[in-house]
Amino acid sequence: IDSLHRLRNLELNTRYLLRHLHTHILIGEEGPPYLLTGSGIFATHGVEVVHLPASYPDLFWRTRATNQLVALSSTPYAASLDADVLFHPWQYAEAYRLLKADMADAVYPFAKPTKRISRRLHLDLSRTYDLAPLRRLPDSNDDVATGGCLLFDVAQFRRYGSENERIIGWGPEDNERDVRLRHLGARLRRVAGPLFHLEHR
16 A cells, blocks of 8 residues: 555455455455554455565565465455456456356456546545446557456466466566466456556556
């Protein structure tokens, strides 16, 4: 949590998931407890904040944190989700359906470029938790991402090497994972629909 915007994004995303999905949420936080334990939505049933030891004072070791959270998960399917991305509930549901039907090993719940949610729109969304009014937002000029969110069969995820902990920090690990899974023959699918990104400092 390096800005209030990130904390607000995490809170909005957590409330959004709890409102629309029947799921258990693990939030990984490196270093000593910060603002999350025992506060607001982060103390809600179905949300668990996991404090992970920090190896670097100013760097979040994303790949290691994800692997540790997956190890703590007790479900056959899991999702690695950034705190600042949202999807329509049907996108999550369709990705889950593909995994349960054994039609994919991993699924991106989006197939379109990013739609950026400004901080002004963030306030509206925090009242309604409804992405439908935002469908007319323009797509960004970015390529379709390989990060943001990936749902996967946990056993297959481990079979294909989990996250690459030789990548320290964050940024390139999404592309590395995508290339590696494809080269190793994983069944990687996408669900039609946008990725909504909550802007932040």
